[in-house]
Amino acid sequence: MKSHIAALLLATSAVFPALAQTLAVKTSAPERYVVKKGDTLWDISSLYLNSPWKWPALWQWNPQINNPHLIYPGDVLSLHYDSEGNPRLSLAKGVRRLSPQVRVVSDKNQAIPTLPLAVMEPFMRFEQAMGESDFDQLPMVLGSNFNYKMNIEGHLLYVKGDLPRGGNYGIYRKGDAYRDPDNGAILAYESILVGTGRVVRTGNIEAGKPSTVKIESVRREVKPSDVLMPISSGQSYSANFKMTQPVQAISGNIIASSNKLREFSTMAVVVIDLGRKDDLHEGNVLAIHRQSPTVIEKESGPSYIEDASSLDKVITQVSEWFGEENDEDSVVWHMPKEQVGELMLFKVYDNISYAMVTKTRQPVRVGDSVSSR
Structure with missing residues (x-):
């Protein structure tokens, strides 16, 4: 050893x-x-x-x-x-x-643990990031024993799928799409845990017989088209990670946060648009940066671009599109990015990763960039 x-x-x-x-x-x-x-x-x-x-x-x-x-x-x-x-x-x-x-x-x-287990556990045990095809292949809720659009604890669900009797399942709903901020491409979908259930009667799809699942707990009402994924009994996962900085130079962005707030601080869970395809692993530590505001310098003095006139903004944008210099009366200053915090990855998929914000110098936002320094 x-x-x-x-x-x-x-x-x-x-x-x-x-x-x-x-x-x-x-x-x-x-x-x-x-x-x-x-x-x-x-x-x-x-x-x-x-x-x-x-x-x-x-x-x-x-x-x-x-x-x-x-x-x-x-x-x-x-x-x-x-x-x-x-x-x-x-x-x-x-x-x-x-x-x-x-x-x-x-x-x-x-x-x-490496990070607070109480914060990580729901994401490590239940939360998933899935593709469109992943949702399509999962057993789907067809209805219940009540003619209700929303179902609660104790109701029986009828599920399209041959599920084994006694099996424990998480009930999920497709959430927001995680998108590439550069081209809008869908990287994955958020899956929202809405409840849990246990199979009380197995089904047979070929015979047109659905499986029956009793709802045992709910976080929000269960609806038709929600899907089921098995929950392993005594499921285990590691809360200990080897903290490392990625070897390769990479850069990406924070594309979502678990609390859905505009700004967040330490111990917040965020989603970044980097994953295994970028050779990232659980335990990798990344720096969080924010772009400083652009300044337009004119004869009247410098001003932030958001405070400039509409004409100045259009001229600046057009100049950037065509790679042209601005007129002699104005100069556009593109300021550097500054580090505002750090985060550590604790659940990595192909295209995205879940991470916890571990350090902040100022509140972190969706849209801030991340890099290996």
């Missing part, structure tokens, strides 16, 4: 050659820290580093634990420096913290 970790650290230094030289621990970083229940790996990384994704370079693998990326409540972390002056964080040996007020209980069966 130790040789594998050494190889991992060497690979990390190869990907980030300047990391060892630029790694700097915060002046406020504690020399020792006792991991508490409710901590996340991101929280602890942020205690020591301004760039938490550099955590693998700081964390010193310790043979006392089986997995170098897992830390547990009750563990005591110790900050020290190696012979070359590089900061290292490791699991303190033989250290027990005694307190008359707080007792930290070590739970070796549940490592702390």
Whole structure:
């Protein structure tokens, strides 16, 4: 195991050659820290580093634990420096913290998650991003045992599909399309969990017999044309990710947010228009940037383009279309993008990814760009 970790650290230094030289621990970083229940790996990384994704370079693998990326409540972390002056964080040996007020209980069966599990869990367990053909292939709600357009808990649904008796299913509705902001192409569709149900009678499509599903819980009313997807009993998923920066240079955009608000801050879940096709993976950390406003400089002085006259806006737009210079009386200044935050991917599809905003310098918006720095 130790040789594998050494190889991992060497690979990390190869990907980030300047990391060892630029790694700097915060002046406020504690020399020792006792991991508490409710901590996340991101929280602890942020205690020591301004760039938490550099955590693998700081964390010193310790043979006392089986997995170098897992830390547990009750563990005591110790900050020290190696012979070359590089900061290292490791699991303190033989250290027990005694307190008359707080007792930290070590739970070796549940490592702390990388990000807050309560925020990620609904998206990891239920939420899906699907294509048009995916919806068409799923069992569809035809109606119920009541002549209602909307159904609630306890109603029986009749579903087009041969579903196994006793099976547990999530009931979904096609939501908004996730679109490429450049050309409007549909990348995927949001699938909205509206309820759950259990199959009480199997069906037979060839005989024209629908399956019968009893609604067991609802988040909103179930309607005809909603579709079903199985929920695995005891479904498991990892809440621990290796935080890394993508090797390749990429750029994309935030195209949606889970709260549907115009602006949002840390711990918000967003959707970006990048995915596996861009060689992205769960745990990748991206920077969030916003375009600074364009300025038009005229004899009367500079002004933001949104404050300029309608004629100036048209002239500026036409000039940009044809790649022409503006007249001598006005100069258009295209300002740079500025970083406004960071996010980490936790669920990656082919064309899109779900991510959590982990750091903000100002409120983040749909339309802000993301990049690998």
